[in-house]
Amino acid sequence: MTKIERVKGTRDLLPEQMAKRRYVFDRIREVFERYAFNEILTPTFEYTRLFQLRSGEEVVRQLYAFKDKGGRDVSLRPDLTSSVARLFVSQFQNAPKPVKWYYITNMFRYEEPQSGRLREFWQAGVELIGSPGIEADAEVIALMIESYLATGLKDFTVNIGDRVLLDEFARMLGVEDDIGLMRLIDKKDKLAEEEFVEALMDFGLKRDDVEKVLSLIELKGAPDEVLPKARELFKSESAAEELKKIEELFELLEAYGVRDYALIDLGIARGFDYYTSIVFEAIAPNELGIGSIGGGGRYDNLIEVFGGKPTPATGFAIGIERLIPILESRGLLPEFELRPDVFVVYIGRELEIRKKAAEVTRMLRRAGMKADYDIQGRKLRKALDYANRFGIPIVVIIGKKDLAEGRVTVRDMATGEQRLVPAEKVVEEVRGMLGR
């Protein structure tokens, strides 16, 4: 027989893991809902062209692309932003603004799996479309912070950068390959300073331009320290305007009560080419080799690229497979009881007895208890053994002799105490023992 394995970079999620994931999803979903974002879902696959429109070469390279039976070129979604843009352009351009949508679903990228990276992974994200103001940036950044807080995470920061300033910076240096420069700057934290300097020289920067880059990446920390320095580095009017926005952003974040979790890091570029202004990423210290646990930013011209009227937008995505191991490593995820509350076993093979077991189980289930019965029809000894192994606290034993008197035995597995009760009282009895 041929053994079929999982496709590379995919995961089976077992009951314990699913319980934890659902817990995390629920916490995040509650916050999203409280911020008045509404859930949407788009198709798992779209025309490949949709994802190519955005033209980030790397994204296209990582597409899970194939031809369907009708000869259509389609791809599994690598994120939801393109689909959301498509949906917005085709049906929501005249909707009252802003449009506030969220999603919690799976994405697919054909990459080499490693720590915190799979080919199928889940993201919880939001898109806020139609708001140009800094209030919109503040809204989504605050929401991201509150989402992490809702999962119990406390030591993390959301680092905020700005594409306008980076563009300006590239212009100051006379660099044409601004994206290339941003990529390089983005790597600052991974390299030792001398390696970083070397990489910048290799990129073609002159000595004093390298110095400028080094002073740029110094622009990191609380706004009170960073903003004055940034004002010295950036002299243009547009930069001054952008810095003013950042200042306001932090004032707003204070009003949201989450300012302490946010920092400025003007060296953040983010990989996607479509970001236009404020960008941000969430980092939580860990020894798991996991980088950012979420990221986002403003993409004011993407809707246009998808054929819509110019429409400002911003959003973020939280990487579930990165967040969960971090929560787990900090003991922030509760343990979930998967075992039933009560287990019904029967003695004998007669249909009457088997029916009674099903019936008693039904009554317990109808009463809202997590109840199971021994479908295997084990011997009593083995059945108790089974219940014990799973830590099932209560067992109902149905035997012929007692049943003749209309009674069943309810056993407390921890103490071994048993009571013979009328069959119709079994729900009441079990409920009492469970303390509900």
Add this chain to the structure above:
RNA sequence: GCCGGGGUGGUGUAGCCUGGUUAGCACAGGGGACUGUGGAUCCCCUAGCCCGGGUUCAAAUCCCGGCCCCGGCCCCA
């Protein structure tokens, strides 16, 4: 796409270097000892060398390729 380390029953492993008994052990699973009372013990059973090729009288073991896992690069969540 590139680089490094790995792949033995369901799980964890011994064996591999130095080719040669029926591939050992533990746990888990099923059954029994015990036909109406568990957590103990004993017995039995189920079940494995990732796939393909090569070398050899002989391959889990050596060689090559592929697949998958872990990690790194690129990139990103």
